[in-house]
Amino acid sequence: MPPTTPYAGKFSSCAPYGNNNNNxxxxxxxxxxxxxxxxxxxxxYNGAFSAADNPYDVPQHHGAYRSASVSSVTAKEHRYxxxxxxxxxxxxxxxxxSTSCPGRAYRHTTSSSSGSEQSCRNNNATAAAKxxxxxxxxxxxxxxxCYHDNSLVSASxxxxxQHLVPTVDYYPDRSYVFTFLLSSRLFLHPYELMxxxxxxxxxxxxxxxxxxxxxxxxxxxxxxxxxxxxFPYDFRDERMMRCLKDMTHHxxxxxxxxxxxxxxxxxxxxxxxxxLGQYEEAVAALNxxxxxxxxxxxxxxxxxQRNDVLSVCDDPFVLAQQLTHIExxxxxxxxxxxxxxxxxxxxxxxxxxxxxxxLEAYVNWFNRLSYLVATEICMPVKKKHRARIIEFFIDVAQxxxxxxxxxxxxxxxxxxxxxxxxxxxxxxxKVNTDKFEILEHQMDPSxxxxxxxxxLRGATQRSETAHSSQEKIVIPFFSxxxxxxxxxxxxxxxxxxNGHINFEKLWELAKxxxxxxxxxxxxxxxxxxxxxxxxxxxxxVFSEDELHLASYESEGPENNMEKDSRRSxxxxxxxxxxxx
Numbered sequence: 001m002p003p004t005t006p007y008a009g010k011f012s013s014c015a016p017y018g019n020n021n022n023n024x025x026x027x028x029x030x031x032x033x034x035x036x037x038x039x040x041x042x043x044x045y046n047g048a049f050s051a052a053d054n055p056y057d058v059p060q061h062h063g064a065y066r067s068a069s070v071s072s073v074t075a076k077e078h079r080y081x082x083x084x085x086x087x088x089x090x091x092x093x094x095x096x097x098s099t100s101c102p103g104r105a106y107r108h109t110t111s112s113s114s115g116s117e118q119s120c121r122n123n124n125a126t127a128a129a130k131x132x133x134x135x136x137x138x139x140x141x142x143x144x145x146c147y148h149d150n151s152l153v154s155a156s157x158x159x160x161x162q163h164l165v166p167t168v169d170y171y172p173d174r175s176y177v178f179t180f181l182l183s184s185r186l187f188l189h190p191y192e193l194m195x196x197x198x199x200x201x202x203x204x205x206x207x208x209x210x211x212x213x214x215x216x217x218x219x220x221x222x223x224x225x226x227x228x229x230x231f232p233y234d235f236r237d238e239r240m241m242r243c244l245k246d247m248t249h250h251x252x253x254x255x256x257x258x259x260x261x262x263x264x265x266x267x268x269x270x271x272x273x274x275x276l277g278q279y280e281e282a283v284a285a286l287n288x289x290x291x292x293x294x295x296x297x298x299x300x301x302x303x304x305q306r307n308d309v310l311s312v313c314d315d316p317f318v319l320a321q322q323l324t325h326i327e328x329x330x331x332x333x334x335x336x337x338x339x340x341x342x343x344x345x346x347x348x349x350x351x352x353x354x355x356x357x358x359l360e361a362y363v364n365w366f367n368r369l370s371y372l373v374a375t376e377i378c379m380p381v382k383k384k385h386r387a388r389i390i391e392f393f394i395d396v397a398q399x400x401x402x403x404x405x406x407x408x409x410x411x412x413x414x415x416x417x418x419x420x421x422x423x424x425x426x427x428x429x430k431v432n433t434d435k436f437e438i439l440e441h442q443m444d445p446s447x448x449x450x451x452x453x454x455x456l457r458g459a460t461q462r463s464e465t466a467h468s469s470q471e472k473i474v475i476p477f478f479s480x481x482x483x484x485x486x487x488x489x490x491x492x493x494x495x496x497x498n499g500h501i502n503f504e505k506l507w508e509l510a511k512x513x514x515x516x517x518x519x520x521x522x523x524x525x526x527x528x529x530x531x532x533x534x535x536x537x538x539x540x541v542f543s544e545d546e547l548h549l550a551s552y553e554s555e556g557p558e559n560n561m562e563k564d565s566r567r568s569x570x571x572x573x574x575x576x577x578x579x580x
Contacts, residue, residue: 316395373415469525
């Protein structure tokens with residue numbers, strides 16, 4: 001009989017790797033912060049939810065599809081909590097280590113026992129397996145599913161869908177459920193998958209006796225619970241909700257416990273989607289306020305009356321804390337499927353932008369913070385004041401690094417390196433840039449951000465052995481995370497020459513997104529200052545043209561090219577102002 005999961009044998013829970021190891025390197029910060037955070041009290045958005053622990057332990061690779069490896073998340077035990085009174089916790093997969101290359105990866109699995117019988121989820125389960133030696137492992141084909149060393153490496157789409165649906169004596173491994181639900185949208189829309197799962201479940205019920213139906217019903221409820229809790233945004237599609245309602249009717253019919261579990265699951269889903277709607281409305285309202293333009297673009301008199309960041313907060317650590325609140329709030333609303341949805345199949349009946357709106361809003365936040373930093377530096381009349389703001393943001397960036405907030409750190413560095421800021425040589429001459437150069441070195445893009453990736457590994461290891469809420473914080477440089485996932489998708493074929501789906505690629509996609517889920521679950525431990533938060537997310541910022549003009553008016557043009565540029569900018573911006 002072939003294995004029913006990507007792993008062989010029975011499973012025992014793995015102890016967290018290195019929990020007793022005191023030799024883990026800590027983030028190599030050149031700075032220290034002795035401030036003790038105070039517990040956070042509330043979320044910035046009404047109705048916001050806190051993410052549960054990530055239960056998915058997906059197989060690990062070591063940079064198989066990218067030029068530099070992002071840190072692996074250490075294996076952890078996760079307790080599965082289910083409303084289902086019949087079900088028992090699914091097994092935890094042992095942590096795996098592999099060496100692999102695009103298109104063909106060999107996974108070397110360690111199992112706690114061998115020779116355990118497992119039922120096959122393939123129509124050809126009873127057929128003799130085709131087994132052959134390949135390299136240092138064994139490749140086996142069971143009908144339309146191919147395993148290497150008892151790990152699923154490829155299969156037909158139909159076989160994968162069948163492998164997802166539980167039976168009386170089978171429930172798919174949770175890592176498989178997460179991996180397939182995440183990446184199946186590369187091949188078919190979630191609604192199509194839901195329809196086919198519903199069809200298989202109904203057919204199974206029609207062909208089974210009442211006792212067997214009652215046995216499998218809780219497992220089907222468990223599968224739907226995992227889907228709705230991990231990928232709730234799929235159910236913003238009315239067709240998905242109709243399917244869920246139909247499944248409630250077919251699966252839980254005659255089973256009081258399953259019916260109750262389905263009702264509770266649906267209530268949680270509606271609450272989650274309601275919180276998402278409130279969050280999106282709040283972000284839209286904040287963005288509308290932020291789009292209001294200053295009354296005067298760069299009039300020295302007007303700017304003198306404008307509040308700046310130092311008038312709102314002059315403590316770099318406090319500002320870094322508030323930035324971390326914003327980052328974690330917005331991270332918590334990004335659905336894991338949004339990473340895949342950016343290059344998945346387009347459904348003509350749905351608004352595709354809505355499927356990635358939270359991810360895009362987070363990227364827009366990064367851009368806003370960069371422009372806010374540049375605006376704050378270019379706005380002041382006096383050179384001394386501009387230098388003070390530069391030094392302040394260097395200190396904020398340093399504190400972000402210490403916290404593990406790499407996204408805000410990179411946004412601040414980006415803003416300070418924008419050409420309107422970089423050309424202010426007289427201002428920079430008044431600044432001690434030693435600390436800034438250290439931070440730039442940490443985020444240096446050379447060698448595929450190798451310095452940053454090292455720091456990220458350190459922060460991740462610190463998070464895994466954390467003794468305080470602050471030590472758990474890991475906020476990655478988000479644009480690079482998206483880039484890694486994009487190039488993984490583009491650099492490795494989704495289908496093999498025989499038409500099978502390359503499940504090795506899907507494992508790697510799931511591994512990277514699973515890391516994000518671990519980082520997303522952290523609740524910010526710092527006190528919330530609404531006045532600072534309001535300033536950070538709503539104060540108007542200059543456009544690129546406005547920044548250049550502000551820079552020229554702070555420190556005049558140095559050559560004829562800059563003089564021509566200033567003249568052109570003045571004319572075009574004045575024309576825009578008059579038209580508006």
